[in-house]
Amino acid sequence: MSDIDKLSSAFPESVFSAGSEEYKAAAGSYYSAFENEVKPLCFLQPKTAEELGGMLVKLTATNATTAVAVKGGGHMAWAGAANAEQGITIDLKNFKGIDLDLANGVVTLGVLENWASVYAKLAEHGLAICGGRVDKVAISGLTMGGGQSYHSRAMGFVCDNVTNYEVVLASGEVVQANKTTNPDLFVALKGGSNNFGIATKFTYPTFKQGPMWGGGTVVGGEAWPTIVDKVYAFVTSTDPADKHGAFIAACAYFPQAGLDGCVVSLTSTDPTNVSKNLRAMANIQPQYMNMIRETTTLSQLVEDEGKFNEDNKRGWWMTMTIKLSKEFLVKAQRLYQDMCQETAKRVAGFGLAMTLQPHTVDQLQASKDQGPNALGLSPEDGPLMNLLLCSLHEKVEEDEKSREAANKLLDDLTAVAKGLDVYHRYKFMNYATKGQEVIESYGPENVKMLWAVSQKYDPEGFFQKRVTGGHKLPCLNATIPAT
Template identity: 30%
Template sequence: MTRVKILGIADPAEHRTCDGELGPKVWCWSDNPLSHACYFLSANLPSKTFFPNSTVFTYEAGHFWSPTLILSPSCIVRPTSATDVAKTIKAIQLTNTPFAVRGGGHMLVRGANSIDHGILIVLSNLSRIAISEDRETVQVGPGLRWSDVYNYLLPFDRAVVGGRIGNVGVPGLLLGGGLSFHSYQYGWAMDNVVEYEVVLADGEIVRVGEDAYADLFWALKGGGANFGIVTNFKLRTVPSIKVLAGGVTVGEGDIDLLFQSLAQFISRNKDPLVHILPQALTPDPRQKSVTLTFFYDSPSNATPASVVSATPEGLHSSFSVTWEAYLAALPELYAAVPAKALVSVAVYWQPIMRLWMEASKATNPVGNALGLDPDKGDYLAWAVVVMWNNTAYDEVVMAWADDTTVKMNDAAKEAGVYDGFKYIGDAAEFNDVFGGYGCESREKLLHISRKYDPDRLFQALMPGGFKIGL
């Protein structure tokens, strides 16, 4: 049992001192570093540190996109400033305590945004947002979700290159890439970050931009949470007055024709205003359909694109082989999990065209860490997403999703259309995300990580998520 006395109430001659730069002295009877850290933070951030059975703890510990992501931290810190984050990091470093950081809590990898028996830093209260006088940039806190940002900018007829789902958190998407409806015009969401405020592993607060900490500026564009805790993003805004959006669904008999048309569109489209998102929904063995969501960044009523019957073989094959591998795996899921427990079973494809990659380079000449090469042609990423309502099937469903992803990858390899790139926002826990960026990018990320985090705090003490390596 840990007991703590604050401000020298305990006799310093009898007990060792937990002393540091964070605030008042804390006299400790425990050698448990986790208890030491939680109570140390409670002494120095008393209104921002929470323990089990408190209302705030209960809310924040369970505030995730999926119940499968909920873990059991020992205490939660909810900072309201970069200085609070810096104090927390210094306490973690001082006590060598495991921790996790949560922004929106949407990342699907268990342990990426919470922790068992460690400190959970939640960024919920870092929610400042402010547009510049010229309306060209906006300051966005990591506690916000994309719906918050879009709603704030709406009266200004501005938008940002951000997430396509409103309840997704800001920080994870911006640090991993960022699929956006505007990506064919402006590249990835991360390409549109012009400055970061970051708390480094030693607790230093720095502003990172193209001309200050330029190497870190590059690494934060796709390197994930391996370099520090971002406490503010300065984003470029874009004009947005009216858009067109809609969708079409085709049944099983027309799916291959749709894949042919999609392949043709992806390879030939030159219109950066259009964005498409194909997704296959398979709620039960008898129902197979593909829905195509359209977005067009214009108030005109012109059709976003036209397609012809000729088919680029590689892209058509990419759609077809992954679809067939997915379908072949479905009976196993349906046999193991009753239909009433399955809310949604789907596969999403994300075309990443040359147009997208060219826009990325034009918007962000510094480049990013993803390692995508427009000279290799168009890319097609995919993700298997299952929603279910009974925790009894957690292990079965997650194992099936992982196994099906492997089978889809194997099918792509056999067809000769596989590429090692994995988008971090949709990657499975077993994926080698940074290996998929290519050797050059991975080594550069590792070098930068070691430069700014020589003691490897974000690699060794923050165990969740995708790691660069020691």
């Protein structure tokens, strides 16, 4: 009897092989075309944490060469991030639910809830949580990779705000992880991803949230130096009103959509006290489109952001972090423009966004104040700037040409950053591609801590040896990048 037959016999209503409607739906449910093209032997779709635990026990006894993947929302861009070619993919599609505890001021979420459903439910009570910014993204991967929020300047990373995880271990045991129960696992899950077990529920504190301010503008590419100046002013500001604010600024080259310029997304969680720095960014010229709303909602903002994230497209994501530097950001645009013009000549439908988002000193201090996480950052590291390259192209045969062009641009940007002494080791997991050495970027002490947690909760190394997706722990003797 094959491994698939054994699993099907044990879990007849939760194992779906090629040819079934359930398999077809699961195989096409990823964000990226690359992931949708991966063909596992079967999808496992457990209905409870206990059933998932039983599956993990069975999987530990299957062929050790058969890869296992774990699919949460499936929003990573690279093939194999949450799927296993000719392997076994655990699909967490059934782990939904929003359990709001008004008396204790917390909400517990199944990991496959998305931010649209969460915010809509919380808004019924005038509440929110520190969560994601794209409506259809599930809470699982974003939170366990760190996560950036409209509330991050005041509240830290999304992972900092989780107060409890329900986790299924390779042994099949269902455990809780919080500050007092399995506290080492609790810390490791804050940025450590799927290296220790499979999280099935997260608990977050809620807070009052009324209307918000924000939206986006589209401006000419010649405005980039002005954007850089305004970004610098916002990131370094000590104005209390800026703690309510957030921005995403991007150079955007998508000629097939008629876009070759810059996009600036702005928000304030307090529409009665929008900072002068946010107002200045909202008024940058020349301006071709202005979608700023003086009064809006968290739900509307994440819906708007979701419109920039179309499913089943071919494209690459990759990331780097720099110390805040005007000189670097101006030089970065020149490299970006040259790369776009050259690559568009030889790659059909090529497009690229170079996106900036800050990790301010305020955010890093809030992160520290919330308690330890796995990311290896401190307020002294800041202010930092995350840079994301997000490309698109049309044809399968141009996958490698597009990837090589994006990789070269990232290498060139890294060289400039190092030349200016503004390169920072940290890599934001949510935007990293395969091979970017995310866990290494957390620093040697955190790598040792994460290995200790792995060896304690997964002593046979199932999540290191068998679970191939995500960003794995590096060898203990690996070279860890310096800041």
